[in-house]
Structure formats: structure tokens, C-alpha cells
Amino acid sequence: MDDVSIRLKKKRKLMGLTQAQLANLLGVKPQTISGWERGLSHPKGAQLSSLSKAFNVPKSWILYGNDELANSGSSSCDLIVKIPLYENIQTGVGNSFDLSRNFYPMPSDVIENQENKDSIFCIKVYGNSMEPAFYDGAVLAVNGSRKSVIDGRVYVFRINNRLRVKAIKETHIGIDTNELQLKL
Structure with missing residues (x-):
């Protein structure tokens, strides 16, 4: 697994969502979420934007893991x-x-x-x-x-x-x- 897939899976679980629930929220198939979390593909374009909004994190955090949210060591987010x-x-x-x-x-x-x-x-x-x-x-x-x-x-x-x-x-x-x- 690459860092993107690890971040996506951890964030989804932290939010208490199943792959199917996240897929429904984003308007994609559950297999898409599974592929992202297994590192077979990455979210791009509109999917990346939707994922960023759903997770309430910048796109840069999803792709690279860098921003003040990721580096703050904070134990909470807005939700x-x-x-x-x-x-x-x-x-x-x-x-x-x-x-x-x-x-x-x-x-x-x-x-x-x-x-x-x-x-x-x-x-x-x-x-x-x-x-x-x-x-x-x-x-x-x-x-x-x-x-x-x-x-x-x-x-x-x-x-x-x-x-x-x-x-x-x-x-x-x-x-x-x-x-x-x-x-x-």
C-alpha cells in the first residue's frame, strides 16, 4: 500500500464510514474506493475534489500528506x-x-x-x-x-x-x- 491509500483508509475509518457509504457519498462504485485503498489507483479530478470536501481536508493532504492538518498532530478535525x-x-x-x-x-x-x-x-x-x-x-x-x-x-x-x-x-x-x- 502506498501513502495515499493508507491515508484514505485511515481517514474513512476515522469518520466511521464503510467503503460503500463513502462511495455513495461521492457518487462512485464501492470498487473504486476499494481500489484507492489498495493502491491500485488514486482519486483524480472531480473525484479528488469530492473526496477532499467529504474528508474536509485539502487535496494536497490526500495526495502528499502535507499541510498543517496532517502535520499538527491534532487528535481531532471539524467532524x-x-x-x-x-x-x-x-x-x-x-x-x-x-x-x-x-x-x-x-x-x-x-x-x-x-x-x-x-x-x-x-x-x-x-x-x-x-x-x-x-x-x-x-x-x-x-x-x-x-x-x-x-x-x-x-x-x-x-x-x-x-x-x-x-x-x-x-x-x-x-x-x-x-x-x-x-x-x-
Whole structure:
């Protein structure tokens, strides 16, 4: 793979698009996107312009990887922000936390109005015990700065070395906590 194909594939994935979705957005066949990402061909002319607009990057970045966006080391662009992702956290099974992290691309508008944006992180769901609320492989975004409880929302609680995910509902008797059997 050449640098162009690597940049295209990384940027597409960062934006959370499949090859078919990007192809539809650009008005080309999915095979065209596949060919670009495998280095068999490169976007040119109108396709390059459309791709530049879709990715919100200059054409020079697509072709050569050089511009202030590419060289800034920034972890975000106008549409996407990288949020810490803790994939190896286990909940409800008594394991300690493994706090090694990666990053998850999150649409900027999702966290735009959140307080304490630096406190937002993601955890990944493993298993199917929480269906239909959450499916295997789902990513939950957590705002660690929120301390007040709002009726009907789902929360991640840390109790000693365990995490619990609970849906909190207020009833006529009091607060009902429905635990979601979560293996993160």
C-alpha cells in the first residue's frame, strides 16, 4: 500500500464510514474506493475534489500528506474528535481495571454541548447479555464528571474494583436499579 491509500483508509475509518457509504457519498462504485485503498489507483479530478470536501481536508493532504492538518498532530478535525477508549475494562466479574487505552472517533456534535469534555471516555461492550439495550461490540461513551442522577438514564458505577452498569428509574416505591449484565 502506498501513502495515499493508507491515508484514505485511515481517514474513512476515522469518520466511521464503510467503503460503500463513502462511495455513495461521492457518487462512485464501492470498487473504486476499494481500489484507492489498495493502491491500485488514486482519486483524480472531480473525484479528488469530492473526496477532499467529504474528508474536509485539502487535496494536497490526500495526495502528499502535507499541510498543517496532517502535520499538527491534532487528535481531532471539524467532524470527529478522538475520545479515549478503554477496551479491557471488565465489569461485574471482579477483575481489576486494565487502563491501557486506544482512541475512538466520536462525532464532534455528540460531545459539543457536554460539560468537562476532558472527562469523556469510552468503554467497549463484550458479550450479548445486555441485548437489546447494548449489543456485542457496542461502545458506550461515559462522561466521568457527571455526578447527578437523571431518571431513566444508564450509568456506569465504580464500586471498589468493579464496574456496574445500571439503568436508574424512579418508581412510587423509590429508586429501581436494573443492572445490565455487562462484560466490558
